[in-house]
Amino acid sequence: MNKRIVPTRYSRLYETTLYRNGTKIASGDDPLFGRRSFTVPSGEASYKLTTSVTRSAKVAATSTRVDAAWTFKSKEVEGAMLPASTVHFGATTGLDSRVTAGKKVTVQGSAAxxxxxxxxxxxxxxxxxxxAKPAVKNGKxxxxxxxxxxxxxxCAKITDKKGNTSAIPICNAIYGK
Structure with a gap:
């Protein structure tokens, strides 16, 4: 995968790619901040959206790499809310990004x-x-x-009842104190 160096205060390397029915239709250097949108043809299709953000530990010790991938079907084009889910790991950190582990995981999006x-x-x-695969009980x-x-x-893997999927791994998400 070709990646471009995009100097910003927060990230050093990122790319987002959209596939429609298995064919790459768009790619860009916006890590889903909303500065760039993808134009897609109308009609029902299967989509895969991937994004990858890598930042130097010199910028921040946590979340040094975040990769995410979503698969979903969509036929709406204009103004449709996409059936993409994510998780919030529920860790409350201090300014030093340190946390005591064992917090709840909350699903956000269409699978919630x-x-x-x-x-x-x-x-x-x-x-x-x-x-390791800890047991998930009542979202915790x-x-x-x-x-x-x-x-x-x-890393979280989500499937909703309509078959849409999400996979979100986060390297160095938190540090022990």
Whole structure:
């Protein structure tokens, strides 16, 4: 994948790509901030939207890489709310991005509430080399606190009842205190 260096205060490297029925139709250097939109033809189609943001640990120690991918079907073009879901890991951090782990995971988007078919969460204590799968119960997970100064990476996989999917891995999401 070709990526462009885009110097900003917050990110160093990012790209967003949209596929329609398996064919790449658009790509850009907007990490879903809303500065750029994609024009798509009318008619029902299957879509995959991917985005990747990488930033230097010199900018911020947490969330050094976030990749996300959504698959969904859509036939609306103008002003339609896309059936894309995400999660909020519910960690309340201080200004130092440190947290005591064990907080709830909240699904946001079309899969929230009664629209959720499945939610799987993975955690990693070694920068994503290996992953553990904590049980999800009532939208909550329990995981061991990362050791002081070490990071915890998180990944959520969501499927809604209409078959739309989301996958959101976050490297170095939080640090132990």
């Amino acid at each position: 509430g009664k629209g959720l078919k499945s939610l799987t969460v993975y955690v990693s204590y070694n920068n994503g080399r290996t992953w 997970i329990a995981y061991q606190d990362p050791k002081k100064g070490q990071s915890l990476s998180c």
